[in-house]
Amino acid sequence: MSTLVQITALPSEQEDHHLLLNRAIRKSNIRKDDIGDWRIRKRSIDARKKPVRLNLQIEIWKIGEEKISIPPYVPQDVSNAREIAIIGAGPAGLYAALRAIEAGLKPIVFERGKDVRSRRFDLAKINKEQIVNPESNYCFGEGGAGTYSDGKLYTRSKKRGNVLKALEWFVEFGADPDILVDAHPHIGTNKLPKIITAMREAVIEAGGQVHFNSKLTDLKLKESHIEAIEINAENWHSFNDVILATGHSARDIFYLLHNKNIKIEAKPFALGVRIEHQQKLIDHIQYHGDDENPYLPPASYSLVEQVEGMGVYSFCMCPGGIIAPCATEQEEVVTNGWSPSKRNNPYANSGIVVGIEPSDLPDFKPEDPFVCLDFQKLVEKSCWEAAGKTQQVPAQRMEDFVDGKISKDFPKTSYQPGIVSVDLNKVLPDLIARRLRKAFVQFGKKLKGYYTNDAVLHAPESRTSSPVLIPRDSGTLEHIEIKGLYPCGEGAGYAGGIISAAIDGINCVDAIAKKYDLH
Incomplete structure (x- = not known):
């Protein structure tokens, strides 16, 4: 049976295994001479205050304690099996x-x-x-x-x-x-x-x-x-x-x-937009100004707010990422986000979506399994039409969206097919748009600097989950x-x-x- 010990460390200390082990030993009361092996079992970032720290779970085996190793995948020949x-x-x-x-x-x-x-x-x-x-x-x-x-x-x-x-x-x-x-x-x-x-x-x-x-x-x-x-x-x-x-x-x-x-059956799902900031801004916000620390990875964020009885929240946040065109039919547009392994692109993107129950929709009928799917399809086609019936997407700067202004220009975007300036308040259904407007203002209060006209909304983020069960x-x-x-x-x-x-x-x-x- 191993021993688990919780310790903290500065990001710059994470490769100093001698320091980490000694710190774990002091907390565990295990003598160093009694240790047979050890490892870092879990690692997470605690960025709630400065300086940013790592929370580490250290697993220690004493001499004589067995390290059980079970093969993760055990193949066999199934050529003639059921x-x-x-x-x-x-x-x-x-x-x-x-x-x-x-x-x-x-x-x-x-x-x-x-x-x-x-x-x-x-x-x-x-x-x-x-x-x-x-x-x-x-x-x-x-x-x-x-x-x-x-x-x-x-x-x-x-x-x-x-x-x-x-x-x-x-x-x-x-x-x-x-x-x-x-x-x-x-x-x-x-x-x-x-x-x-x-x-x-x-x-x-x-x-x-x-x-x-x-x-x-x-x-x-x-x-x-x-x-x-x-x-x-x-x-x-x-x-x-x-x-x-x-x-x-x-x-x-x-x-x-x-x-x-x-x-x-119709199933709850979520729909909204994909927002893109400069990654440097998100790093600065989340790391309290310590964004030049070379030991820290590109920062992520998680946001949620209740607006008029519906949850508005971040979804699939991609640090150092790219916004991708994810339509499955020609006459629709859909956005999603992804990151390479190093998360080293200059942009941070995330879905900001509104949770929808089938009963929230105007055409809801309990016996209709397609009410959410039909709503999803309607939004995707409306956005496709608004952006010129291509794989470009309708877009708007964040403050412009909240103020109902058409954006005159845009910073560079990672969305390769391109974006078209529209008033998303006139493209997205009102039950989505008005909740997003209120949520963005509140998110700006939670993350100082997040609410900025340098951030661009790309619409729609609609494939968060299946709209059918x-x-x-x-x-x-x-x-x-x-x-x-x-x-x-x-x-x-x-x-x-x-x-x-x-x-x-x-x-x-x-x-x-x-x-x-x-x-």
Whole structure:
């Protein structure tokens, strides 16, 4: 049994392991001669006051205490094992496939988009030519939305499963071991493709299959049980177990289920704008003027405010990041943010969104599963039209937005397709715009200097989570009406990011393994 000790250190001290160990020894009352090994287990930044400090959790093993090491991923040959279908090769789908191999199941993965490297050509077309491939974009393709829109690995949900195991799998396939230590781990869009490729190769090496350009187009049911799936409107494949890990933007899946009389429901989501500041400003605010400290990483922030009964909050904050075009259809615009591994771009961006309940919307009907989705689509198309029907987005400086003024010019933006000056108060629905106006003023009081006309709003930030829930049984994780169908991850409404989606993929496979008494 190890001993855990909490200590603090200046950022400049974090590489002085002799100093850190001695500080931990003084707090633990363990004699130095009795120590067999030690490590930094957790690391976080405390920037509440100056000087900025690190909170460190030190784990110490005495001589004779066993360090238990469990392999994060245990493969086996599943070439001839029971087959399960996994729809989608995002984090939920890939982790489900790896877990299936551990459980003795053969995963057959169907991904509507391209492999992770081929996707790059389609992303370039969105950015440079403003052409959207509806099957291959920032949302669709191997690795899912997170691969090319940041790679943040932290999650607030600790109850859904083993977060450490999910992180260890990333390390197993090539991520920096620091993600096991940092409070807010991050891989970076530049490094994730190689890791995703290694995961896919592990699935194939164990006897599983991964099929690209393979879109789910129909389901065959027999007595409320899944019997087969149709791929690309032509090929039928028999499966008794199907994990539906299609992501929050696969709207065609929601319509498919509804048309098959498979129950879906409207789900709360959030919508707003993506705001961009200079990273130097955010560093200055968060580090109390100590922003030239070379030992400190680019600063992030987290903001929340209740406005007229709705929460307004920061979402997917990207230090040193870039705003990306994340539309999945030509006649819409969508923004998201990402950061490279070093987070060394000069901009900081974040979604600032308003939480929406289905009942908040003017067209709400309890029986309508698409009320939130329709609202989301309406905003995305309105923004597309306002910006000139291209992948440019409507934009406004922050103070101008609050004051209702058209911005005459803009600082340089990281959004590559370009921005168009509009009054976002006339483009965004009033229930969103008026709450954002009030929230920005309050955020400026919380973070002195945040409320500035040098910050630019890009609209919309609309794909925060799925606007539709695919309900499932809390015990078996199967759809409440259809046996053998496992709604999974963000697209089904059961995750909110890479790690929680990955964990949900693991959980769905565990439910299948339990059904067949596999261990």
